[in-house]
Amino acid sequence: MPELPDVEVFKRYFDATALHHEISKTEVTDDSLLGDISSNSLARKLKGRKFQLTDRYGKYLFAKVNDSGWLILHFGMTGFLKYFKNDDEAPDHIRMLVHFTNGYRLAYDCQRKLGLIDFTKDLEDFIKQKELGKDPFRSSFRLEDFKNTIRQTRGGIKAFLMNQKWIAGIGNIYSDEILFHAGIHPEADITEMNDETLKNLYSSLKTVLKTAVNNKVNPAEFPQNYLLPHREDGEKCPKCSGTIQKKTVNGRSSYFCNKHQKK
């Protein structure tokens, strides 16, 4: 689930719930998710402090702890946040639990343990170290840069969109959605794309991600002509008279319309 739009929604959830409360205790219930910090050390950095604000870059969420640094969360394939008070509201696979003095807790749930819990003094350093490309929601993500970056590479367009070192935040679901709206086949060769195609792709990319966030990443609320609610082999294309097909592209299950998405 957690691609850029999902993490953006998590960020807003975090902002609406877990900011500005004093932290009383932090439990990491699975050390295997920790990056370059021990659970004890992390707990010490949070105790008695507050989350002041959050930031997001690609699929990473950051929460600033006053006089301490940034808590880093990556959600892998199954991660999410839950702010709750009563035990019966606790999610099933909690890997980290932050307790607040107000009686509430913030759970980081990650069933498949493919996420990351980490801590850094400097966000920019972390982003550099992870070699993340531009985030599509930042103003620095411009058409000219997008074209320049794509001209530096070869291969299939879906692989390009999903590679975090080129663009940060796009995963399997939203690469399919973006290509669906741009009318481009996921196996299309980058080097064959002209300026107009790239401009169109850039525009679809931004629109799709924004639309997903605006609709709280809930497919049921997506516009009628979106792929996500029809993401099944053999479904009718919501844009044209074509049929949705499933095929493994770039090692991932990909869905596309066999009619209006061209190689």
Place this chain on the structure above:
DNA sequence: ACATTGACCTGAGAGC
């Protein structure tokens, strides 16, 4: 430089 495969983990959901 790029594509492909498998590994990392676990359990929801499908199919029988």
Place this chain on the structure above:
DNA sequence: TGCTCTCAGGTCAATG
């Protein structure tokens, strides 16, 4: 109801 099997939206390393 219960069992087995397949599959999953991410990332990384090894191999071709």
